[in-house]
Amino acid sequence: xxxxxxxxxxxxxxxxxxxxxxxxxxxxxxxxxxxxxxxxxxxxxxxxxxxxxxxxxxxxxxxxxxxxxxxxxxxxxxxxxxxxxxxxxxxxxxxxxxxxxxxxxxxxxxxxxxxxxxxxxxxxxxxxxxxxxxxxxxxxxxxxxxxxxxxxxxxxxxxxxxxxxxxxxxxxxxxxxxxxxxxxxxxxxxxxxxxxxxxxxxxxxxxxxxxxxxxxxxxxxxxxxxxxxxxxxxxxxxxxxxxxxxxxxxxxxxxxxxxxxxxxxxxxxxxxxxxxxxxxxxxxxxxxxxxxxxxxxxxxxxxxxxxxxxxxxxxxxxxxxxxxxxxxxxxxxxxxxxxx
Amino acid sequence: xxxxxxxxxxxxxxxxxxxxxxxxxxxxxxxxxxxxxxxxxxxxxxxxxxxxxxxxxxxxxxxxxxxxxxxxxxxxxxxxxxxxxxxxxxxxxxxxxxxxxxxxxxxxxxxxxxxxxxxxxxxxxxxxxxxxxxxxxxxxxxxxxxxxxxxxxxxxxxxxxxxxxxxxxxxxxxxxxxxxxxxxxxxxx
Numbered sequence: 001x002x003x004x005x006x007x008x009x010x011x012x013x014x015x016x017x018x019x020x021x022x023x024x025x026x027x028x029x030x031x032x033x034x035x036x037x038x039x040x041x042x043x044x045x046x047x048x049x050x051x052x053x054x055x056x057x058x059x060x061x062x063x064x065x066x067x068x069x070x071x072x073x074x075x076x077x078x079x080x081x082x083x084x085x086x087x088x089x090x091x092x093x094x095x096x097x098x099x100x101x102x103x104x105x106x107x108x109x110x111x112x113x114x115x116x117x118x119x120x121x122x123x124x125x126x127x128x129x130x131x132x133x134x135x136x137x138x139x140x141x142x143x144x145x146x147x148x149x150x151x152x153x154x155x156x157x158x159x160x161x162x163x164x165x166x167x168x169x170x171x172x173x174x175x176x177x178x179x180x181x182x183x184x185x186x187x188x189x190x191x192x193x194x195x196x197x198x199x200x201x202x203x204x205x206x207x208x209x210x211x212x213x214x215x216x217x218x219x220x221x222x223x224x225x226x227x228x229x230x231x232x233x234x235x236x237x238x239x240x241x242x243x244x245x246x247x248x249x250x251x252x253x254x255x256x257x258x259x260x261x262x263x264x265x266x267x268x269x270x271x272x273x274x275x276x277x278x279x280x281x282x283x284x285x286x287x288x289x290x291x292x293x294x295x296x297x298x299x300x301x302x303x304x305x306x307x308x309x310x311x312x313x314x315x316x317x318x319x320x321x322x323x324x325x326x327x328x329x330x331x332x333x334x335x336x337x338x339x340x
Numbered sequence: 341x342x343x344x345x346x347x348x349x350x351x352x353x354x355x356x357x358x359x360x361x362x363x364x365x366x367x368x369x370x371x372x373x374x375x376x377x378x379x380x381x382x383x384x385x386x387x388x389x390x391x392x393x394x395x396x397x398x399x400x401x402x403x404x405x406x407x408x409x410x411x412x413x414x415x416x417x418x419x420x421x422x423x424x425x426x427x428x429x430x431x432x433x434x435x436x437x438x439x440x441x442x443x444x445x446x447x448x449x450x451x452x453x454x455x456x457x458x459x460x461x462x463x464x465x466x467x468x469x470x471x472x473x474x475x476x477x478x479x480x481x482x483x484x485x486x487x488x489x490x491x492x493x494x495x496x497x498x499x500x501x502x503x504x505x506x507x508x509x510x511x512x513x514x515x516x517x518x519x520x521x522x523x524x525x526x527x528x529x
Binding site for chain 1: 347368369370371372373374375376377378393394395396397398400
């Protein structure tokens, strides 16, 4: 077997190093501080569809072992730094996600994540777009709302659509098996479960019927996801800015059919954040998945006060893969998991 | 039979789908960053031969299909069944019309065919890629013609009809590609 050899050629890794240098220059020229946070942490995320890998180690060096989690992204630690008064920060971090293997996935991968204080979602989108134009050597990028895309490609309003009409559109697009499997997975038919089913159907329709058509020539930013997919983003509205709280200040960049970055105008309200975590755990229960402990240090940081900010996480391996015109992230990683 | 999760899907794995054995051709894992993972799978239904694209929720399990391929020599047809024999164990297996299907026209005595067995019974009979058959009927061709100008239909001993060059005559044995149904050459004597 040749599996002792790297999965990437030396030429590709040289280009990878050059892109990473370009990224560091981009941030240092903007006076954004590079930081490192722990890959291994006592706290973790409640996300229903992201599972952290775990380890165990005694915290005092002896005694009973505590469960420790590998980070799925450095988000919580970086926000804790912001709450502690740190300036704008960025990080190039190894992240780990259970059960994610494929052409565009490796259980261990590299994330580029950064936070900008007092930035609105739009200001951060403009900055991400600038970085992408610089890396891909392009002169333009695009931007569109989630709702506009569904209206254009599927003629439905994703924000106000019923689960029934989503199901029937899925059936029309040969996704009937998937609908049946998603519905069967939920033990209860509580309103959180119904929202989760709707989100699953929206996601698959987005992936199958919209993604292949967008961002083929230049990266496109999709904004204002449904509130049920807000994750850690602020809802659109509530501060007298005219929004109706049905959408979230969340954006994603796509390029050549690949999801590249996910960003938020960050939720800063500790109570709302706890509610979302508890809601995640409700859905976890409904799916028979283990409930995750809420990261108390993160919540305390929000209570003390996370300054108004926007943040984004970008898959660095995918960025490099696209920049080099490769088909798989393993082409730009020294050793993918099959050789690690 | 064991169950297989979508995480274990790889080319060649045989699973049961809607009561029919299927072979996985390709499997792509798709996972929106914050969303639910799913698998886009290309599948061949083994009985009908149809290729389908399916989307499954990641982690769904499917029953494995007890399917295996075995190479057996074709013996004879008794009017209802086609009989095949394992040349090593001399064990015989009979395939019905459904399993033989259109490939009946490529069955040559003693040729090794691949029989796909599901729960021990043949569901597909695949002839060798090339077979040699005698021409029983074809129009007399023009002398001096060389291969490649359209040709003419020729009926073979099994009833198969293939296009052959004009110079090939009745009584000759020709080599045919069973996958395309096309004439390859005159058989080497």
